[in-house]
Amino acid sequence: MKYAELANAGVHEQPVYEPGKPIEYVAQEYGLDPTQIAKLASNENPFGPSPKAMAAAQMALKTAHLYPDGSCCQLRSAIAELRGVGEDALIIGNGSNEIIELLGHAFLRPGLEVVMGAQAFIVYKLITKLFGATPVEVPMVDFGHDLKAMRAAVTERTRLLFVASPNNPTGVANSEAELIELAESLPEHVILCLDEAYAEYLEQAPDLRAQVHAGCKVFCMRTFSKIYGLGGLRVGYGYGAPELIQLLQRVRQPFNVNAVAQAAATSALKDDAFVQMCRSENESGRACLVAGLEAIGYPTLGGQANFVLSNVGDGTAFFQALQQRGLIVRPLAPYGMAAYVRITIGTEAENLRLLDVAREVAQNTGVSA
Ligand SMILES: Cc1ncc(COP(=O)(O)O)c(C=O)c1O
Structure with a gap:
C-alpha cells in the first residue's frame, strides 16, 4: 500500500x-x-537583526542544552509592558504563522467558513483548508480589504475573519475607525483576526485594545520577522481576551518557541x-x-x-x-x-x-x- x-x-x-x-x-x-545577490522577495528586514538581539542570541546559545521556557515568561512580560496589556492576554508562537495554525486547531473543522480577502496573506487559505474548513474569499477594492463586503460575507458557519493591515501582498492598510466598526458589528460566533505583521511600519497602528476589553471577539497578531529583523528565528505573538488565549495555549506544543529566539526577541523589543x-x-x-x-x-x-x-x-x-x-x-x-x-x-x-x-x-x- x-x-x-x-x-x-x-x-x-x-x-x-x-x-x-x-x-x-x-x-x-x-x-x-x-x-x-539581494533578496527582496520575502519582506525581510534588509538591516538584519538589531545588534542587541544578536548579542542576546549569542548569550542564549550558551545554555542551548536546556529546554526553553515553555511559557516565554520574559518575552511575554516585555511585550506586556511595551504594549500596555496583561501577560495573560498574550500568546507567543513560532512565528505568527504558528499562531494562525493554532486558531485553526482551536476553532476550525469541516463545515465551517473563514472569511478573507481575495488577495490576502496566503497562509489564511492554507490553514483553513488544512482543517477542512471553507475559505470565503471576498474581492478587494483598490488592493485593500473591503470590510463592509467581508462583514456581508459572514454566515452562521463563519468562525474566523482575517484582515491583514497593512495587507501582504498589496501593502494597503485599513483605518482604525473602519476596523473598530467591523469588530463591533460582528456576531458573537465570529473572531476578527487582525494580522498586524507590518503594523510597526505605520505611523500610528490601529488600537483595538478597548474593543478586546469590551468583549468584542478580536484577536491581534504581530511578528518579530519584519521590523525586528528576526524572520529566521521564528517568533510572533497574539493578543486577545485571556479566555481565548487559554484555549490557544492548550493547542500549542509545550516548547514551541526556542530559547535563542525568545532571548533575541526580548532584546529586540527594547532596541527602540x-x-x-x-x-x-x-x-x-x-x-x-x-x-x-x-x-x-x-x-x-x-x-x-x-x-x-x-x-x-x-x-x-x-x-x-x-x-x-x-x-x-x-x-x-x-x-x-x-x-x-x-x-x-x-x-x-x-x-x-x-x-x-x-x-x-x-x-x-x-x-x-
Ligand atoms: C501578513 C502576514 N502575516 C504573517 C506573516 C508571517 O510572519 P511570521 O514570520 O511571524 O510567521 C507574514 C509574513 O510574511 C505576513 O506577511
Whole structure:
C-alpha cells in the first residue's frame, strides 16, 4: 500500500506554500556570487537583526542544552509592558504563522467558513483548508480589504475573519475607525483576526485594545520577522481576551518557541533606536522605489508596509530577468495578479541597484514611461 493511500483525506488537495528561493540556491543555479545577490522577495528586514538581539542570541546559545521556557515568561512580560496589556492576554508562537495554525486547531473543522480577502496573506487559505474548513474569499477594492463586503460575507458557519493591515501582498492598510466598526458589528460566533505583521511600519497602528476589553471577539497578531529583523528565528505573538488565549495555549506544543529566539526577541523589543532607524529608512526607500519604478514606466503602489507592488506587465518574466542578474523579487501569479511583482524595500544601495536592473529589463522589453 502506498503512503498516499494511508494519508488523511484532504492531504492530497492541500495547496503547498511556495517560499522565495534561498540566496545560495539562486547563486548556484545562475553561477552568481552569493554575496552579490539581494533578496527582496520575502519582506525581510534588509538591516538584519538589531545588534542587541544578536548579542542576546549569542548569550542564549550558551545554555542551548536546556529546554526553553515553555511559557516565554520574559518575552511575554516585555511585550506586556511595551504594549500596555496583561501577560495573560498574550500568546507567543513560532512565528505568527504558528499562531494562525493554532486558531485553526482551536476553532476550525469541516463545515465551517473563514472569511478573507481575495488577495490576502496566503497562509489564511492554507490553514483553513488544512482543517477542512471553507475559505470565503471576498474581492478587494483598490488592493485593500473591503470590510463592509467581508462583514456581508459572514454566515452562521463563519468562525474566523482575517484582515491583514497593512495587507501582504498589496501593502494597503485599513483605518482604525473602519476596523473598530467591523469588530463591533460582528456576531458573537465570529473572531476578527487582525494580522498586524507590518503594523510597526505605520505611523500610528490601529488600537483595538478597548474593543478586546469590551468583549468584542478580536484577536491581534504581530511578528518579530519584519521590523525586528528576526524572520529566521521564528517568533510572533497574539493578543486577545485571556479566555481565548487559554484555549490557544492548550493547542500549542509545550516548547514551541526556542530559547535563542525568545532571548533575541526580548532584546529586540527594547532596541527602540534600531526600530526607528528601520522605519525611517523604509520610508525613504519606499519613496525612492515608487518614484524610480514609475519613471521607468511601471505603475507602482507604495502601500504602507516594507514592500511595494509594481505592475511590470508579466510578473513572472520580470522576476526571472531580475533573478538572472542577482535580484530576487516575488512574482504574484499565485495571488491571481500575474502582471505584478512585490518588491521588498531594501537598503539604499539595493533599491538603487534594483532600479538600474529594472530599467535595463524595461528597455529590453520595450517599456517606457
Ligand atoms: C501578513 C502576514 N502575516 C504573517 C506573516 C508571517 O510572519 P511570521 O514570520 O511571524 O510567521 C507574514 C509574513 O510574511 C505576513 O506577511
